[in-house]
Structure formats: structure tokens, C-alpha cells
Amino acid sequence: MVPSFPSDDEKGHYEVNTIEEKIVCEYTGYDFDRLEKLGVFEYWLYLRDAVVYNYSQSEEGRDYLDKCWILTQTEPDRKALRAKMAK
Numbered sequence: 001m002v003p004s005f006p007s008d009d010e011k012g013h014y015e016v017n018t019i020e021e022k023i024v025c026e027y028t029g030y031d032f033d034r035l036e037k038l039g040v041f042e043y044w045l046y047l048r049d050a051v052v053y054n055y056s057q058s059e060e061g062r063d064y065l066d067k068c069w070i071l072t073q074t075e076p077d078r079k080a081l082r083a084k085m086a087k
Contacts, residue, residue, distance in 0.1 A: 023050045 016022075021035055024043065027050030035043065055061035 020047055
């Protein structure tokens with residue numbers, strides 16, 4: 001039986017264990033059996049691309065991706081810093 005109950009609670013008591021696979025399936029059109037045959041690097045590439053694609057569809061999602069990109073930077077943006085210090 002599929003658990004269901006009308007509620008305003010976003011998370012609830014149930015957790016989706018295959019959400020990443022679902023995202024990749026929707027992005028690639030592959031079924032779960034075909035996903036099982038992918039190599040790990042190919043799977044992670046598709047997952048990354050699917051997440052980026054899905055977030056890039058809205059302004060809020062693009063803002064989220066910009067914040068994610070900023071967190072991955074290890075070198076300072078010298079040009080932006082010079083511009084900010086010149087003000």
C-alpha cells in the first residue's frame with residue numbers, strides 16, 4: 001500500500017530513497033534497468049546535468065546555482081574585489 005494522508009507538512013514521515021534515480025530517469029528517458037547498467041561516472045554526470053538543468057529552469061533555481069558555484073570557488077575574484085575596493 002502506498003502511504004498517503006492529506007497534510008501541509010512538507011517532509012512527512014516517509015522518505016524517497018530513489019529520488020536521484022528518478023531525476024536521472026526523467027532527464028535521460030532511461031528506465032531503472034538501464035540506469036543499473038551505467039558506469040558510476042556516467043551516472044554521476046547525468047545526475048549533475050539533470051540537477052543543473054532542473055534548477056536552471058527558474059530564476060530562483062538559477063540564484064541557487066549561483067550560490068552553489070560561489071561556494072565551490074577556491075580562488076578570490078580579484079577583479080570584483082578591486083572594483084569593490086575602488087568604491
